Amino acid sequence: MLTKIVRTVANQLILFILIFGLYVIAHGHLTPGGGFQGGAIVVSGIVMLLVAFNSKELKKSIRERVLSVMESTGALVFAALAFAGLGTVFFYNFLVGSPIFGDIPPTGPNPGNLWTGGYIPIMNYAVGLKVIAGLSAVVLALALFASGEEMEE
Amino acid sequence: MRESTGLGALIVLVGLLVVGMVAFIHPFGYPSPTAMDDYIIDNAQRETGSNSVVASVVFDYRGLDTLGEATILFTAVTGVLLLLRTTKRKKDSP
Numbered sequence: 001m002l003t004k005i006v007r008t009v010a011n012q013l014i015l016f017i018l019i020f021g022l023y024v025i026a027h028g029h030l031t032p033g034g035g036f037q038g039g040a041i042v043v044s045g046i047v048m049l050l051v052a053f054n055s056k057e058l059k060k061s062i063r064e065r066v067l068s069v070m071e072s073t074g075a076l077v078f079a080a081l082a083f084a085g086l087g088t089v090f091f092y093n094f095l096v097g098s099p100i101f102g103d104i105p106p107t108g109p110n111p112g113n114l115w116t117g118g119y120i121p122i123m124n125y126a127v128g129l130k131v132i133a134g135l136s137a138v139v140l141a142l143a144l145f146a147s148g149e150e151m152e153e
Numbered sequence: 154m155r156e157s158t159g160l161g162a163l164i165v166l167v168g169l170l171v172v173g174m175v176a177f178i179h180p181f182g183y184p185s186p187t188a189m190d191d192y193i194i195d196n197a198q199r200e201t202g203s204n205s206v207v208a209s210v211v212f213d214y215r216g217l218d219t220l221g222e223a224t225i226l227f228t229a230v231t232g233v234l235l236l237l238r239t240t241k242r243k244k245d246s247p
Contacts, residue, residue, distance in 0.1 A: 029203040034211065036222075064238075075227060082216060091216030096202045104202045107195075117203040120212045130223060134230040145237040 001054050010052035017045030021132075028124035029117035035124040039131025046136045055143035067137040074130030081119045081126070093118040 001007070024031075025038030050058055085092030095101055095118035103116045114121075184190060193210060201209040211219050 029205055029208045031205060032207065034205075034208055064234075071227070071230065075223060078223060079220070082220060091213060091220075093201050093213045096200070102202070105198055105204055107198045110204065112204050117208070118201055118213075120201060120203045120208055123212045124208070127219075127223065131226065134226055138230055138233045141234055141237045 001057070002052050006052050010048055014045050014049060017048070018042055021045065022128075025124055025128035026121070027114070028128075029120045030112040030114065035127025036131055038124075039128045039135065042128075042132050043135040043139065047139055050139060050143055055140065055147050056149055058140065059144065059149065062136065062140060064137065064140075067133040067140075070133035071130050071137070074126045074128075074133065077126035078123055078130070081123055085119075093120070095119045095122075 021038045021040075021042035023038070024033035024041055025035055028034030028038065046058075046062075082091050085094040088094070096104065098118075101115055101117050101119070101121050103113055105113055105116050179185075193206060193214065197206045197209045197214075198204065201213045203209040203213075
């Protein structure tokens, strides 16, 4: 565990890092970024917590079962959306024009509308969930292995 | 002495190879077949409704590759957790 200054700053900063990561995930179909990148940002915040506090403290708030369920949910939603458009072709964007994320933007530069993109935003959420859960599980497992602790089931 | 001569020859050879490759490299920014690029740039917003053409390529036109990427991530996480997880083991279990 590092000094009180580092811990306090990390405590204040984690909120902004989480918000920025979730913003990058949610705007993946409008701006550069997406599920993978936003998930990596969120996990970098978790790594900051891991450095500021030790892995024993972080183990109390993150459970492996929750991470496992999150990762599996992301993968299942991603694959299910891929298979849902199989009537036309694999990975067919069947949600364009539908009431869910179905608006079609004008071709060319435009301000951007969050309610566009068909299944791309949902896939971004799924991939982001998957990356957050997977990478934080890896980081936590490595930290716990290095410190000789045991992972909470 | 002979080892260092061989190493020098290898370095010179690799250097010549790199210089040759840079000399005959394809000019940057001028792709030779542009049909697919033009199609995606013209139609991505209308077909996928996504402003970010990169996102539409990653998740729609080339979704199968993204599925492979996700599978790689899943496999990596599974491997790390399988190898490095240290859980408490009961005394009587083998």
